Amino acid sequence: MSDESETLEREHFQRIVKAFKAYRQYCQHRITERESYVRSLPPSHQSLLHPYTQHLQHQRVCIDHNAEIIKLIIKDVECMFENVHHQPMNNEDSDTNSMLGPDIEKVQSTIRQIVRDWSPSGERERQQCYGPIINTVEKLFPLDKGGRGDIKVLVPGAGLGRLAYDLAKRGFTCQGNEFSLFMLFASNFVLNKCRGINSLRVYPWVHTGSNTLSTEDQLTPATFPDVDPSDLPTHAEFTMAAGDFLEIYTSADAFDCVATCFFIDCANNIVAFLQTIYNIIKPGGYWVNLGPLLYHFADQPGEPSIEPTYQHIKSIAIGIGFTILEEETGVNTSYTQNPNSMLQYEYKSVLFVAQKKTDRKTEQQTEETEDTEEGGGSR
Amino acid sequence: MSDESETLEREHFQRIVKAFKAYRQYCQHRITERESYVRSLPPSHQSLLHPYTQHLQHQRVCIDHNAEIIKLIIKDVECMFENVHHQPMNNEDSDTNSMLGPDIEKVQSTIRQIVRDWSPSGERERQQCYGPIINTVEKLFPLDKGGRGDIKVLVPGAGLGRLAYDLAKRGFTCQGNEFSLFMLFASNFVLNKCRGINSLRVYPWVHTGSNTLSTEDQLTPATFPDVDPSDLPTHAEFTMAAGDFLEIYTSADAFDCVATCFFIDCANNIVAFLQTIYNIIKPGGYWVNLGPLLYHFADQPGEPSIEPTYQHIKSIAIGIGFTILEEETGVNTSYTQNPNSMLQYEYKSVLFVAQKKTDRKTEQQTEETEDTEEGGGSR
Incomplete structure (x- = not known):
């Protein structure tokens, strides 16, 4: 790694650490702003808002609790990655900074990801999103055809690692790959530090007051982990790899299966994702995908983006060399959804299975120079 | 009006006109950015993306068509408001400006509002959102109890005016109130200029490529108006009033009924909305509300906001003097939803009917000084 890119990486790392450290102060400040606004209103309004201002106090307690979990995360x-040693930050002051807002939102969404992947309350979402993928992979590699330990599965955009863990638990040799440090910090914590089923809790819905029916809805905790993440069978192989999917996975024919869940729309250039997926799958191997097409860079200033429809994605996949074996559209799925919110997002996802050609001669196009677009990350 | 506030209002007016005028160039520029990005990719990618770049050309045609409708809007x-004459803008250049982004998004959402309120494709949404309100108001003021022309109904946050029109069509004397110039420009156009059922069309879904299954989905047009907006019975009274709800409606006991749909969460201080609603209703009159609680200012920097839960709203309404007569939660409703999108937003709205006390003596609290919070507008 060059000096310059090492410096950039260290700065990025420290920015994310700073966001986690600033969580408590930032979120408490948001409460303070609301309290100040109430105090500026006519006395009759303040009196009518008394139950609301009391509720703000309860939110403060939940935020403090979340902050304790974040401290653990x-x-x-600094010692998380074997190959890189980050200096501990000298500057501990995490003064509330308006530039921090988007990063703090990612800390908040990391808390919701813990619930999605590792809480009993995430069970329904996992059934919807991971269930069809796991069933499909198990069907493609049935137990009676030999040991699953020889079957190498990659889960790009692994987030907090639950899908990869669940596949490893079923005997596959499974690697999760994740780009976002928010996710990596949290998955490292859950996978390597959390023991004791439902021994911890977070308050995932405390950060938004909109669309809440009752105060209790906003203060509902979620416990985690719903399973002991270390309870994999001794022969199971499960690893998490940090980094950019396009940069890390350059070896052809490395995996029997690639499983992507809410991932492919994280690309600036989705074609690069599809070609990399094709390249790393062994001839005759499979790509199982489930998700919508919420292109992450569509509205981000300064980020290039293209937004092919699902129809286009299929024609690109076929053009690269995939054969679409199965396809289901309109699969009801959600993503870190508060089940009690008055606003429900539902993704009508597509689930498909694609197979790489077995004939090596037709694969020349995948050996062209790969582009080096930035990508990866999770919603 | 003071000179200063007149200047501010004129600047605001001209900013919105500028956004409408810049729509075409801005949206075409977004397409150009995508084309440039594709051209920067490896030739094999460009070739695979050929159907997508062709699709971008079709999007251009739809945007041009929308721009023609915007010209009509x-x-x-400049002559829309009887009491204010805005100077035509001297500066006609609408150079693409990154600051314009949020305003252009509002132009795009105005196009979707046309579909929600006045297109055959908006029928389902109108049934969900306006249906329960209209049924309730008709039940509260049955025909056998006398002429509905004497019943004065106000619809704050009237948007493009369909709910107010539908109530007027049923014989009520109905006024719609709207703050947003985006909405006012479009409602003025539909209500006063559009004749000929389904004589015009827009392409409401052309602006986002995310979560699209097929290219046709993105290019689907919507025709409007589904009815002739001028076909009200000759005795029907239907007016639209422009301006801030809190500033305009200061006369007590003016309306028999206030009907709010997806409106009350537009306030910085929702208590001010509730007190104003209470104040302008005649003793014994009704407030019918349907909507979620998507507080508009919750995440807007520099805007004060409070986000009471529905539980709080009820206690505030009762504290002010309302009696809750009916209540239904979990009412499935959507808001300018593309029915073919892979991402569906569903609001679990609340529908309630509240009645103002008939005993004048208990209403002192509503006669306290009203605060002067900014508010109004539509999502």
Whole structure:
């Protein structure tokens, strides 16, 4: 790694650590703003808002609790990666900074990801999103055809690692890949530090007051982990790899199966994702995908983006060399959804299975120079 | 009006006109950005993306068509308000400006509002959102109890005016109130200029490529108006009033009924909305509300906001003097939803009917000084 890119990476790392550290102060400040606004209103309004201002106090307690979990998440992250040693930050002041807003929102969404992947309350979402993928992979590699330990599965955009863990638990040799440090910090914590089923809790819905029916809805905790993440069978192989999917996975024919869940729309250039997926799958191997097409860079200033429809994606996949074996559209799925919110997002996802050609001669196009677009990450 | 506030209002007016005028160039520029990005990719990618780049050309045609409708919408808006004459803008250059982004998004959402309120394709949404309100108001003021022309109904946050029109069509004397110039320009156009059922069309879904299954889905047009907006019975009274709800409606006991649909969460201080609603209703009159609680200012920097839960709203309404007569939660409703999108937003709205006390003596609290919070507008 060059000096320059090492410096950039260290700065990025420290920015994310800073966001986690600033969570408590930032979120408490948002409460303070609301309290100040109430105090500026006519006395009759203040009196009518008394139950609301009391509720703000309860939110403060939940935020403080989340902050304690966050302390555990970022404890020792400096030593998280074997190959890179980050200097502990000298500057501990996490003064509330308006530039921090988007990063703090990612900390908040990381808390919701813990619920999605590792809480009993995430069970329904996991059934919807991971269930069809796991069933499909198990069907493609049935137990009676030999040991699953020889079957190498990659889960790009692994987030907090639950899908990869669940596949490893079923005997596959499974690697999860994740780009976002928010996700990596949290998955490292859950996978390597959390023991004791439902021993911890977070308050995932405390950060938004909109679309809440009752105060209790906003203060509902979620416990985690719903399973002991270390309870994999001794022969199971499960690894998490940090980094950019396009940069890390350059070896052809490395995996029997690639399983992507809410991932392919994380690309600036989705074609690069599809070609990389094709390249790393062994001839005759499979790509199982489930998700919508919420292109992450569609509205991000300064980020190039293209937004092919699902129809286009299929024609691109076929053009690269895939054969579409199965396809289901309109699969009801959600993503870190508060089940009690008055606003429900539902993704009508597409689930498909694609197979790589077995004939090596037709694959020349995948050996062209790969582009080096930035990509990866999770919603 | 003071000179200063007149200047501010004129600047605001001209900013919105500018956004409408810049729509075409801005949206075409977004397409150009995508084309440039594709051209920067490896030739094999460009070739695979050929159907997508062809699709971008089709999007251009739809945007041009929308721009023609927009020309009709802003034609003569300078003379729209009887009491204010805005100077035509000297500066006609609408150079693409990154600051314009949020305003252009509002132009795009105005196009979707046309579909929600006045297109055959909006029928389902109108049934969901306006249906329960209209049924309730008709039940509260049955025909056998006398002429409905004497019943004065106000619809704050009237948007493009369909709910107010539908109530007027049923014989009520109905006024719609709207703050947003985006909405006012478009409602003025539909209500006063559009004749000939389904004589015009827009392409409401052309602006986003995310979560699209097929290219046709993105290019689907919507025709309008589904009815002739001028076909009200000759005795029907239907007016639209422009301006801030809190500033305009200061006369007590003016309306028999206030009907709010997806409106009350537009406030910085929702208590001010509730107190104003209470104040303008005649003793014994009704407030019918349907909507979620998507507080508009919750995440807007520099805007004060409070986000009471529905539980709080009820206690505030009762504290002010309302009696809750009916209540239904979990009412499935959507808001300018593309029915073919892979991402569906569903609001679990609340529908309630509240009645103002008939005993004048208990209403002192509503006669306290009203605060002067900014508010109004539509999502």
